[in-house]
Amino acid sequence: MKTYSLEEVTDQYIGKRGTPKRELFEQELRLELLGDAIKKARKAKHMTQEQLGDLVGVQKSQIAKIENSTTDARFSTVLRVFEALKAKVNFTVELEDEKLMVTE
Secondary structure (H helix, E strand, C coil), X not given: CCCCCHHHHHHHHCCCCCCHHHHHHHHHHHHHHHHHHHHHHHHHCCCCXXXXXXXXXXXXXXXXXXXXXXXXXXXXXXXXXXXXXXXXXXXXXXXXXXXXXXXX
């Protein structure tokens, strides 16, 4: 039986890296991971979505949308969410051959 790597399957069914369909897939995956991280951090702090929303200054429904990746939240809102959770945030920005680390 032949086995396939995740990369091979993704290339076949979604498209190769650099194609518009693959880029959209990768972006949506990153947003889903971000939402999941927020949800896990909120639950670890024993907070409800409503409590977190109050700290951030948004409605409970906005927190739910961010956690479930059903909205493209503003970057500033996501940073406020992590700040309210007292979570350290690190981003890596890649510019061709150069990597920049952004720490909040």
